[in-house]
């Protein structure tokens with residue numbers, strides 16, 4: 406059996422006696438990509454904060470493998486607007502060496518921005534910078550809170566593809582929150598549908614038929630996902646351009662059923 410890096414057992418988080426996360430049990434092992442989906446206010450961010458140790462569980466148990474290194478990609482990069490800060494300095498603040506920082510920036514496709522100001526980066530570049538900062542730690546577990554925010558649709562597909570590649574390279578586990586249901590269904594291994602409690606969980610193709618999923622997201626969403634089998638016969642680069650299997654650029658050709 407593969408090594409469990411994180412285990413949550415009946416974890417509940419309450420704010421003013423209101424359960425925001427209700428008796429959630431989950432486990433992530435090396436190689437897993439687990440995506441948490443759910444409506445606004447469902448407790449998704451609170452749940453990952455509990456895994457990170459930023460939020461204390463009111464009840465239940467959070468167990469992390471000893472010596473676990475976590476790389477965290479927050480929803481937004483929040484910075485003091487008046488503080489001049491280059492990408493280089495931002496990365497070095499993580500405490501990693503310049504060599505590791507540059508390698509991580511190269512891997513996420515933004516090493517050319519080393520001397521740029523973080524304040525001037527586009528939404529997509531900021532997300533890749535945050536991913537590089539998490540990556541420089543060589544994490545066993547990568548936790549991402551809506552990593553594709555501010556990224557256009559082609560860029561989103563490229564970002565999810567990159568996350569899959571990083572999972573393979575680092576042999577880490579990935580837990581992420583996403584609202585992009587179609588991309589989640591195409592790019593993830595396991596989905597947890599959260600609405601305070603775990604409504605349903607499993608493989609993407611299966612959960613779209615689950616009555617609890619249909620109740621949470623409605624028939625229209627469930628039907629559109631149930632018929633959505635996405636076969637990729639090519640990949641995208643980080644800018645969303647299509648690259649075929651031989652590495653040359655070509656036309657986008659997805660097959661849907």
Ligand SMILES: Nc1ncnc2c1ncn2[C@@H]1O[C@H](COP(=O)(O)OP(=O)(O)OP(=O)(O)O)[C@@H](O)[C@H]1O
Pocket residue numbers: 420425443444445446447448449450451452
């Ligand atoms: N520190 C806090 N104190 C009190 N209430 C909080 C706190 N943090 C979050 N909440 C509440 O908990 C609920 C869940 O919030 P959370 O951010 O986890 O939801 P979410 O599923 O990530 O939502 P979204 O998809 O909108 O980002 C919300 O009603 C929020 O107002």
